[in-house]
Amino acid sequence: MKIVAVETHVCHARMRNWVFVKVLTDQDGLFGWGEATLEWHTRAVAGAVQDLAELLIGQDPTRVEHLWQMMYRRHFWHGHGIVRATAIAGIDLALWDILGKSLGVPCSKLWGGPVRDHVRTYCHLGGGRMEDFYETAADDARRFADLAAQAVAEGFTAFKSMAVPPTMPLEGLKPLRTAEKCVAAMREAVGESIDIMVDCHARPSPAMGLQFAKVLEPFGLYFLEEPCWPENVEGLARIKSEVSTPIATGERVTHLAAFQNLFAAQACDVCQLDITHCGGLSEARRIAALCEAHRLALAPHNPQGPVSTAASLEFGFSQPSYVICETVHNDVPWRKDVVDEGFTVEQAGRIVRPNTRPGLGITINEDEVRRHPFQQELPQPVTYSDGSVGDW
Ligand SMILES: [Mg+2]
Numbered sequence: 001m002k003i004v005a006v007e008t009h010v011c012h013a014r015m016r017n018w019v020f021v022k023v024l025t026d027q028d029g030l031f032g033w034g035e036a037t038l039e040w041h042t043r044a045v046a047g048a049v050q051d052l053a054e055l056l057i058g059q060d061p062t063r064v065e066h067l068w069q070m071m072y073r074r075h076f077w078h079g080h081g082i083v084r085a086t087a088i089a090g091i092d093l094a095l096w097d098i099l100g101k102s103l104g105v106p107c108s109k110l111w112g113g114p115v116r117d118h119v120r121t122y123c124h125l126g127g128g129r130m131e132d133f134y135e136t137a138a139d140d141a142r143r144f145a146d147l148a149a150q151a152v153a154e155g156f157t158a159f160k161s162m163a164v165p166p167t168m169p170l171e172g173l174k175p176l177r178t179a180e181k182c183v184a185a186m187r188e189a190v191g192e193s194i195d196i197m198v199d200c201h202a203r204p205s206p207a208m209g210l211q212f213a214k215v216l217e218p219f220g221l222y223f224l225e226e227p228c229w230p231e232n233v234e235g236l237a238r239i240k241s242e243v244s245t246p247i248a249t250g251e252r253v254t255h256l257a258a259f260q261n262l263f264a265a266q267a268c269d270v271c272q273l274d275i276t277h278c279g280g281l282s283e284a285r286r287i288a289a290l291c292e293a294h295r296l297a298l299a300p301h302n303p304q305g306p307v308s309t310a311a312s313l314e315f316g317f318s319q320p321s322y323v324i325c326e327t328v329h330n331d332v333p334w335r336k337d338v339v340d341e342g343f344t345v346e347q348a349g350r351i352v353r354p355n356t357r358p359g360l361g362i363t364i365n366e367d368e369v370r371r372h373p374f375q376q377e378l379p380q381p382v383t384y385s386d387g388s389v390g391d392w
């Protein structure tokens with residue numbers, strides 16, 4: 001079997017352009033789907049996929065690890081910058097999809113699974129609707145409480161919120177009280193049997209992140225995400241050492257050695273690798289093995305499109321330390337028209353039963369994808385009160 005073409009299919013989905021990668025073979029009807037979505041860098045990723053394609057044409061697609069090594073190492077610069085790590089991931093996912101299809105088994109079976117009966121999922125407040133999740137101001141505690149109650153009414157037992165306002169490297173009490181009121185309102189709305197996550201989006205400095213972690217500690221968060229930049233490994237480690245709340249990070253960390261640095265520094269309790277940004281399922285499996293060694297929880301980052309979700313779930317059915325999968329379902333109303341999925345979601349509890357189809361178990365509707373051609377991603381500027389630039 002040989003690879004004959006590598007294509008990108010871009011689908012504009014408001015917040016993001018979903019970048020689907022299709023790897024075609026010389027066997028009639030056998031191809032694989034991957035995803036390499038990277039908001040605000042869509043054209044760069046599509047270009048990187050084409051740069052990698054010349055390594056792949058004519059190669060046997062079932063030699064997934066061999067091809068991963070070629071993509072990562074053969075072009076001199078190791079493939080762990082965010083654009084190339086994402087492009088490699090898109091192709092790698094498609095290769096695993098081909099391998100599963102060629103053998104007639106779901107990908108999780110290729111990795112010794114399934115290791116569980118179902119995978120638990122959580123949602124963003126508003127189901128991932130941009131205005132609800134990213135644009136509800138943290139001082140609107142009432143709205144947060146309403147959205148939290150809505151998530152529970154939709155069957156979720158866990159949800160994520162952005163209840164921490166953007167802050168400069170040092171600010172006083174006001175943003176701390178804002179976050180505190182916001183999380184208190186959500187806890188009041190849903191009770192103690194529901195798991196609440198707060199994503200700081202790596203906006204705080206280590207000093208502010210520590211203060212947010214301390215004021216939110218009494219609410220028993222399931223985890224506190226990116227309380228400071230992932231580059232501040234010592235800052236994360238300090239925050240983790242001073243609160244009992246589990247600290248999560250990893251969505252911007254793109255390779256095994258960087259995860260090893262994080263874990264060795266005891267900088268997190270929850271590994272949020274992103275299958276579409278860390279070099280794909282091949283590298284994710286190595287990172288997961290490291291998580292096992294450190295007894296860390298795996299909770300992949302997954303706000304992207306439907307191939308990323310299918311891959312994250314297949315991964316979940318193969319990894320013992322996997323605790324929950326991030327999902328969005330309301331980012332665009334036509335999400336379900338783009339994909340036919342092999343797994344089933346039970347409304348009560350929003351748990352996912354295993355995919356029974358070969359590979360990643362998905363079929364992408366290319367006609368529907370073509371209805372949503374590339375558009376520049378919407379700007380999401382964060383500017384502080386003095387006019388200086390903050391992190392999104
Ligand atoms: Mg995040």
